[in-house]
Amino acid sequence: MRRPLLVLLPLLLALSACAGATDGARPGGPVTPSSVPIDIGPSAQVAGNSMATGIVVEGRELVLFFWMAGNEPVFAQAVRDTGTGVVSQDVGMCRGGTGSDHKPPFLGLQQCVATDGSLIEFGAFRGTAARVTSQAEGATTEASFARWNQDTVTVFWLHRRGEPAPPATFYPDRGQTSPGPPEEYPLVTVYSAKGDVIASARIRPGIGEQKGG
Numbered sequence: 001m002r003r004p005l006l007v008l009l010p011l012l013l014a015l016s017a018c019a020g021a022t023d024g025a026r027p028g029g030p031v032t033p034s035s036v037p038i039d040i041g042p043s044a045q046v047a048g049n050s051m052a053t054g055i056v057v058e059g060r061e062l063v064l065f066f067w068m069a070g071n072e073p074v075f076a077q078a079v080r081d082t083g084t085g086v087v088s089q090d091v092g093m094c095r096g097g098t099g100s101d102h103k104p105p106f107l108g109l110q111q112c113v114a115t116d117g118s119l120i121e122f123g124a125f126r127g128t129a130a131r132v133t134s135q136a137e138g139a140t141t142e143a144s145f146a147r148w149n150q151d152t153v154t155v156f157w158l159h160r161r162g163e164p165a166p167p168a169t170f171y172p173d174r175g176q177t178s179p180g181p182p183e184e185y186p187l188v189t190v191y192s193a194k195g196d197v198i199a200s201a202r203i204r205p206g207i208g209e210q211k212g213g
Contacts, residue, residue, distance in 0.1 A: 028132070028142025028158060038065055038078050038087050047073060048150035052080060053122070053157045057114040059083055060093040064122060064155050066148060073151065075108030075124045094120070098165050101179075101206025107153065109188060111203045113164045121186060121203060122157035124148070130193040132156040134203075136186040137163060143188075154190075168205045177208045 035049040050065035061080040066073040080087045093114055100109035102123070109123035121134050121143070132143040132154075145156035165185050168177035179185070185204035192198050 028144050031144045031146050033146055036063055036080060036087050038063065038089075040067060040076075040089060044068070048148055050078075051146055051148075051155055051157075053144070055120055055157060055159045056082055057093045057116050057118065057120075062093065062112075062120060062122070062157065063087060064124075064157065066124075066150070066153075073107065073148075073153070075155075077110075077122070096164065098167060098203060098205050100201060100203045102201050105199050106201050109201055109203055111165050111186065117161075119160050119162055119164060120157065121160070121188070122155070123188060124153055124155045125190060125199055126151070126153055127190065127198055128152060129154045129156070129190045129198065131191040131195075132188065133191075134158055134160070134186045134188050136165075156188075156190075165203050168208065177205070179205045179207070 033051040033053065036052050038046050038050050040046060044067045047066045047068045050063055053062045053064060055062045059082050061082055063078045063080050065076055065078065067076060068074070077091055078087050078089050079091055079093055094112035095115050096113040097111045102109040105126040107124040107126065110121070112120040114120055129145055132145050134141045134143060141158050141160045143156040143158040145154050148155055166180050168179045170177045182202055182204060185202040187200060187202050189200040190198040
């Protein structure tokens with residue numbers, strides 16, 4: 001009676017691992033994503049390789065790319081319909097989210113609350129990474145990352161479950177919005193091959209001026 005159980009045990013463990021992988025999390029590390037054509041109109045031009053992330057929510061895949069504003073790259077995102085292959089800048093896969101008041105070397109840092117409730121975090125920074133992580137709610141998620149082929153810039157992305165980053169709060173007496181305490185927001189950290197921290201930032205909105213009413 002023991003032999004059939006021993007034979008089935010590896011299969012049961014494999015099925016259990018597959019079941020655990022359906023929560024939206026993806027393994028991280030360096031990748032070589034495919035580049036897909038993106039048309040953002042005559043007023044701008046996509047620069048270099050776009051990056052199909054492999055993060056798919058309800059038939060829509062996140063694609064990251066750069067376009068040039070003069071001599072400066074602008075980090076942007078698009079969506080590929082996995083059924084038709086059509087790529088557009090309609091980012092309807094996000095039902096909410098927040099950007100970050102990032103500073104150099106980061107060129108962008110953002111969290112998308114996807115339509116299925118999962119979280120997608122992505123960004124870009126000047127430099128070369130050996131590891132990129134996001135820490136939130138006591139857990140660390142490894143990001144996938146790739147090199148933009150027009151400059152020494154690394155683009156990264158990850159897909160996880162968790163609580164969305166809190167939005168900024170509007171204070172009428174100040175006439176501005178302010179984020180919560182830093183520890184309430186995901187911490188993105190970039191590491192070198194030696195394990196040293198190259199850069200870190202939180203996906204946390206900045207202080208913004210607004211009109212009450």
